[in-house]
Amino acid sequence: MKRKIRPAEEEISGVIPIFVFAAVWYSVLIRSIAAAGFDPFLLVFLAAGLLMPYTAVNNVRRALFYRRQRAEAVALGDVSQGRITGIARQDVPYTTGEHNRLRYRRYYFLQVEMYDPATGAASTIQSQGYRIPVHRYLASDRVSVYTDRSGWKHYIEDFQLKEHRRDPDIFNMPREFEEFHMGGELFGKIIFLFAAILILIKLLMG
Secondary structure, three states: OOOOOOOHHHHOOHHHHHHHHHHHHHHHHHHHHHOOOOOHHHHHHHHHHHHHHHHHHHHHHHHHHHHHHHHHHHHOOOEEEEEEEEEEEEEEEEOOOOOEEEEEEEEEEEEEEEEEEOOOOOEEEEOOOOOOOOHHHHHHHEEEEEEEOOOOOEEEEOOOOOOOOEOOOOOOOOOOOOHHHHHHHHHHHHHHHHHHHHHHHHHHOO
């Protein structure tokens, strides 16, 4: 199983569909302006087309910021061996849509026992939150734990991933419903974007 598992704060996803949407959105507007001339009413659509790319750029910047922090901690070289001892799950509420519909996004946190390389003393930390049930992808509970300069923030590295999805889990835990992270949210975004484009075309060409 080949993949790079990142915590939610470092993820970059759904960016390409947003910029494809922006390109199509503005191509429709430009064709409308070329055919019928500029109308001040179009300023609303010109501004609206910037909102989602602006949000996407901010999300990318935030993810890159956290990735840089991780890279700095790894480069510092303050590493300890660790063992995953448990999983914590948290459902975080958020609102979506014009009616502020309440939804929940599930995060998984790894509880890791890390060992001081000098004394062998053990301490327990909790990882950043992951959107996927990361423990289902692991072939081993052994990891490396990097600590930043402050000594307070820890980063989990060197996951040993399963070769096949059906390989045994590291914990004998009952299965539960697990959201298809990439597909569910991304598919919904694509449907929304193309629906918005169709509405724009109907308004301008109708």
